[in-house]
Structure formats: C-alpha cells, structure tokens
Amino acid sequence: MPSTVSAAPAIMAILNVTPDSFSDGGKWADTDSAIERGIELHDAGADVIDVGGESTRPGADRVHTAQEQARVIPVISELTARGISVSIDTMNAETARAAAAAGVSIINDVSGGLADPEMYRVVAEAGLYYIAMHWRGHSHDMQALATYDDVVIDVRSELKTRVAELLVWGVDPAKVILDPGLGFAKTAEHNWKLLGHLSELRSLGYPVLVGASRKRFLADVMPNGAPTVARDEPTAMITTLAAQAGVWGVRVHDVASTRVALAVWSSWHAGATG
Numbered sequence: 001m002p003s004t005v006s007a008a009p010a011i012m013a014i015l016n017v018t019p020d021s022f023s024d025g026g027k028w029a030d031t032d033s034a035i036e037r038g039i040e041l042h043d044a045g046a047d048v049i050d051v052g053g054e055s056t057r058p059g060a061d062r063v064h065t066a067q068e069q070a071r072v073i074p075v076i077s078e079l080t081a082r083g084i085s086v087s088i089d090t091m092n093a094e095t096a097r098a099a100a101a102a103g104v105s106i107i108n109d110v111s112g113g114l115a116d117p118e119m120y121r122v123v124a125e126a127g128l129y130y131i132a133m134h135w136r137g138h139s140h141d142m143q144a145l146a147t148y149d150d151v152v153i154d155v156r157s158e159l160k161t162r163v164a165e166l167l168v169w170g171v172d173p174a175k176v177i178l179d180p181g182l183g184f185a186k187t188a189e190h191n192w193k194l195l196g197h198l199s200e201l202r203s204l205g206y207p208v209l210v211g212a213s214r215k216r217f218l219a220d221v222m223p224n225g226a227p228t229v230a231r232d233e234p235t236a237m238i239t240t241l242a243a244q245a246g247v248w249g250v251r252v253h254d255v256a257s258t259r260v261a262l263a264v265w266s267s268w269h270a271g272a273t274g
C-alpha cells in the first residue's frame with residue numbers, strides 16, 4: 001500500500017459510523033447510509049475508506065466493544081465485498097481482529113497500541129498494515145497531556161518507542177505507517193509545528209499519514225464563525241503542503257477538494273522535475 005515519495009499521497013476518506021464525531025457525527029450512523037457513503041467516497045476517488053465506530057473528539061465517552069463492532073463490521077463487510085479498500089479506525093484489539101476477518105487492509109489505531117495491550121498481537125497475527133498514531137491518553141484526559149519540551153522531538157521519540165515495541169511483537173516493519181496525531185494532546189501551536197517539521201517524522205524511515213481534516217486548529221485561519229465544512233479549504237491546502245513534504249497519505253472528510261489539492265501538487269511536481 002505505501003508508495004514512493006514521488007507518487008501523490010493516498011487519500012484515506014473518513015467514514016465515522018458514530019452519533020457523536022465532531023464534524024460528521026450522526027450523518028452516517030445507520031448501516032445503510034454508512035455503506036452508501038462509503039461507496040460514494042470510493043467513487044469520488046478515495047484510495048481507502050477509514051471506517052470508525054468510536055468518536056475520539058475531546059471529551060467523548062468510550063463505546064462498548066459489542067456496540068463498536070455492531071456499527072462497523074456490517075459496513076466493512078459490504079464495502080470489502082465490493083472490492084473497496086477499507087481501514088478500521090479502532091483502538092480496540094477485538095474490533096481490529098473482527099475487522100481483519102471482515103477484510104480490512106489497514107488497522108488505524110489512534111492510540112498507537114497504548115489503549116489495548118492485545119493490539120500488537122492482533123496486528124502481527126493479521127499481517128495487515130498498521131497506522132500507529134501519536135497518542136497520550138483517552139479523550140477525557142488528553143488536552144491536559146499537551147505538554148512537551150519540544151513537540152517535534154517528543155512526538156518523534158514516542159513514536160519511535162511504539163515502533164520498537166511493534167517490531168518486538170513481530171510486526172513487519174514494511175507495514176508500519178506513522179501519524180503525528182494532530183489535535184490529540186496537542187494545542188494548535190503544536191499541530192502547526194508538527195506540520196512544519198514532517199520531515200523529522202519521516203526521518204524515522206516509515207510512511208507518514210496526516211489527519212488535519214476539519215480539525216479545530218484550522219479555525220485559526222478562518223473568519224470568525226465559519227462553519228466546520230468551510231475547513232475543507234485549509235485542509236486541502238495542508239494536503240498540498242503535506243504532499244510536498246513527502247507524506248504517504250492524508251486522512252480527509254472531503255475527497256473532491258483533496259483531489260484538486262493533489263492535482264495541483266502533482267502538476268507542480270511534474271513541472272519541477274520535468
């Protein structure tokens with residue numbers, strides 16, 4: 001799945017099958033509308049559909065495993081049966097295992113394995129790609145954990161520790177993808193600093209995924225009172241800059257504006273190298 005730096009980043013499209021995610025909560029909360037949305041995102045040009053059944057917005061409550069799986073597994077089964085590439089957005093090892101059985105190709109774990117001690121075993125056994133996101137604690141506590149000596153050095157070193165542990169569990173290093181975890185125990189300033197230093201994260205030698213889409217820190221660059229969907233514009237700009245910084249992929253809500261952003265980058269890149 002990960003490609004070379006000269007290729008355009010992969011588009012991972014967000015499909016939250018939840019009543020309470022911050023931007024699209026409740027919109028695709030039932031199985032049929034979630035499947036329809038997944039097909040729509042695929043047809044719009046997403047490379048992979050990231051299906052999640054637990055909101056991770058600041059302050060969100062945890063969801064029970066059975067409820068999480070009831071939300072995501074039927075959606076994953078239907079999408080993968082149609083040949084659509086799917087990732088599971090979960091920090092629960094049992095849900096990751098069930099999603100693997102339902103055909104996902106990537107396990108996207110916002111906790112980087114810290115929320116569930118069984119996660120790395122499941123990842124190693126499933127042999128799937130694994131996204132380890134930088135994380136310090138669950139939604140209720142995370143903003144209190146946004147303290148760093150140097151956010152770039154600290155996030156890099158904490159992710160390096162995650163990778164070392166993954167390798168101990170026998171996970172194939174060629175299947176590990178890293179993510180700075182924008183907005184997770186990070187202030188706006190931390191997020192911008194991490195974006196501005198993606199090369200330092202890339203220097204760990206793993207593909208990097210960036211998830212800035214519609215996040216609150218983008219309100220800084222918007223007029224006061226702008227609706228959340230208006231954040232697709234700065235998200236797209238970040239996508240172009242992240243492509244230039246050599247990321248493997250971007251996790252986004254809006255595929256159409258992401259495709260335009262990547263077309264701009266690809267044309268610019270071709271102009272620069274041709």
Ligand code: PMM
Nearest residue numbers: 021022108110131133179181182211
């Ligand atoms: N952000 C959210 C959820 N899952 N996964 C990865 N890998 N990276 C992220 O930045 C990330 C994620 C929260 O955003 P959402 O509520 O829009 O899904």
